[in-house]
Amino acid sequence: MSEESVITAEKIDALYERLDEEAEASGYHLNPDREFTRGLVEGLLINEERYGYRACPCRLATGEKQQDLDIICPCDYRDPDLVDWGACYCALYVSDEVLEGKQEVQPVPERRPPEGQRARKAARAPAPGGEPALPVWRCRVCGYLCAREHPPGVCPICKAKRERFERFW
Amino acid sequence: MSEESVITAEKIDALYERLDEEAEASGYHLNPDREFTRGLVEGLLINEERYGYRACPCRLATGEKQQDLDIICPCDYRDPDLVDWGACYCALYVSDEVLEGKQEVQPVPERRPPEGQRARKAARAPAPGGEPALPVWRCRVCGYLCAREHPPGVCPICKAKRERFERFW
Amino acid sequence: MSEESVITAEKIDALYERLDEEAEASGYHLNPDREFTRGLVEGLLINEERYGYRACPCRLATGEKQQDLDIICPCDYRDPDLVDWGACYCALYVSDEVLEGKQEVQPVPERRPPEGQRARKAARAPAPGGEPALPVWRCRVCGYLCAREHPPGVCPICKAKRERFERFW
Numbered sequence: 460m461s462e463e464s465v466i467t468a469e470k471i472d473a474l475y476e477r478l479d480e481e482a483e484a485s486g487y488h489l490n491p492d493r494e495f496t497r498g499l500v501e502g503l504l505i506n507e508e509r510y511g512y513r514a515c516p517c518r519l520a521t522g523e524k525q526q527d528l529d530i531i532c533p534c535d536y537r538d539p540d541l542v543d544w545g546a547c548y549c550a551l552y553v554s555d556e557v558l559e560g561k562q563e564v565q566p567v568p569e570r571r572p573p574e575g576q577r578a579r580k581a582a583r584a585p586a587p588g589g590e591p592a593l594p595v596w597r598c599r600v601c602g603y604l605c606a607r608e609h610p611p612g613v614c615p616i617c618k619a620k621r622e623r624f625e626r627f628w
Numbered sequence: 629m630s631e632e633s634v635i636t637a638e639k640i641d642a643l644y645e646r647l648d649e650e651a652e653a654s655g656y657h658l659n660p661d662r663e664f665t666r667g668l669v670e671g672l673l674i675n676e677e678r679y680g681y682r683a684c685p686c687r688l689a690t691g692e693k694q695q696d697l698d699i700i701c702p703c704d705y706r707d708p709d710l711v712d713w714g715a716c717y718c719a720l721y722v723s724d725e726v727l728e729g730k731q732e733v734q735p736v737p738e739r740r741p742p743e744g745q746r747a748r749k750a751a752r753a754p755a756p757g758g759e760p761a762l763p764v765w766r767c768r769v770c771g772y773l774c775a776r777e778h779p780p781g782v783c784p785i786c787k788a789k790r791e792r793f794e795r796f797w
Numbered sequence: 798m799s800e801e802s803v804i805t806a807e808k809i810d811a812l813y814e815r816l817d818e819e820a821e822a823s824g825y826h827l828n829p830d831r832e833f834t835r836g837l838v839e840g841l842l843i844n845e846e847r848y849g850y851r852a853c854p855c856r857l858a859t860g861e862k863q864q865d866l867d868i869i870c871p872c873d874y875r876d877p878d879l880v881d882w883g884a885c886y887c888a889l890y891v892s893d894e895v896l897e898g899k900q901e902v903q904p905v906p907e908r909r910p911p912e913g914q915r916a917r918k919a920a921r922a923p924a925p926g927g928e929p930a931l932p933v934w935r936c937r938v939c940g941y942l943c944a945r946e947h948p949p950g951v952c953p954i955c956k957a958k959r960e961r962f963e964r965f966w
Binding site (some may be wrong): 766 | 931
């Protein structure tokens with residue numbers, strides 16, 4: 460981290476716009492409270508300068524990339540948190556329901572496992588011939604497949620809603 | 629449906645633009661006949677007001693969401709209809725070939741099963757250990773996987789055409 | 798190829814813009830050297846006129862579409878070349894690392910198998926019940942699945958980087 464580094468308003472806006480475009484393109488949404496969200500984007504830029512990667516602005520990173528991989532934004536926990544709480548841990552990302560005012564943003568409990576269990580989770584091996592480690596969901600509209608605890612809020616390909624997914628495997 | 633509701637030209641245009649962007653981003657296309665298409669988009673907005681969801685503007689919805697899930701636009705039948713007929717049942721969406729003038733839009737026969745058989749189809753269970761219920765296709769360019777009767781016209785990820793897909797499973 | 802055909806600067810720019818948008822939307826990048834890249838895009842348009850499809854501008858096409866399928870741009874070899882060399886064979890597409898100046902574009906050796914072996918490769922059949930022919934990768938952030946030798950540089954859905962992928966199958 461150099462003394463001269465300056466995170467200008469232009470840099471924050473540029474990353475904000477890029478994250479917003481990327482989010483919308485795949486059925487995700489930034490928190491519509493623009494000032495709040497810009498604060499988190501600034502946090503991402505600070506962490507990028509400090510650690511070399513955009514660690515979650517609401518969690519304490521170690522500075523060891525391999526140990527922090529799961530909390531590089533978007534973190535491994537965003538999507539399940541969107542399903543269960545309507546927002547990610549930071550509330551940088553919110554669900555359709557929150558965006559449309561049908562649900563309030565609530566405090567999101569920390570879902571990241573403690574350090575010892577994290578390692579074990581990462582070692583989840585493919586099950587040759589057997590059942591996959593996570594359910595595979597299929598979008599009934601376009602056939603998109605993804606492996607996660609629950610289907611996404613919106614199909615990133617055809618924008619059909621969660622209820623159009625079926626368990627495929 | 630409230631008496632005061634007004635579906636303004638602005639609302640129609642806003643949804644038109646959004647559907648158009650979403651379609652193009654994933655290799656789909658709205659019907660290029662803009663006035664015709666705006667009429668269908670108005671139908672979607674009318675249904676959204678009436679039922680709370682955007683039921684297909686060319687089919688009779690029941691108003692019971694669970695029973696109408698398969699005909700919420702884009703419907704479960706759009707993609708196979710695009711493969712077989714170059715357009716969906718309403719001709720809201722058309723294929724590459726139709727867009728490029730290589731194929732005419734034809735009348736699309738109703739592919740939706742009668743009510744009794746619909747229920748059975750929805751119950752299609754994952755086949756543990758066995759063959760999947762639908763073929764899985766792989767884009768030879770980018771590795772995208774999807775499960776559907778036939779591969780899509782264009783890979784939604786890398787835009788390679790149908791002929792670049794291979795049967796993966 | 799007709800005598801009258803003219804590939805105008807407007808046509809080149811239009812295709813350039815479209816390929817650029819499609820690339821960025823899915824985590825790919827055109828070579829940032831705009832003049833160099835425009836030359837390749839012109840080559841794609843010349844091949845489209847000559848053969849009816851956009852064969853790779855840096856390889857010799859046969860004119861028989863079925864035999865050239867693997868070298869229609871983007872070719873079947875782009876993604877592995879991006880992983881191994883930071884660019885495709887033509888350097889039309891480059892990796893994140895090259896775009897960010899962390900890696901130089903290097904000469905990319907021809908990865909396309911000789912004609913006899915190509916046919917055999919294309920015949921790769923699905924393995925019913927057994928292991929798939931290629932590893933299936935899962936994005937730990939969004940659950941995206943793809944089947945390829947190595948995971949992509951960036952998840953086309955949520956833009957998480959390669960290191961966030963795990964072997965799923």
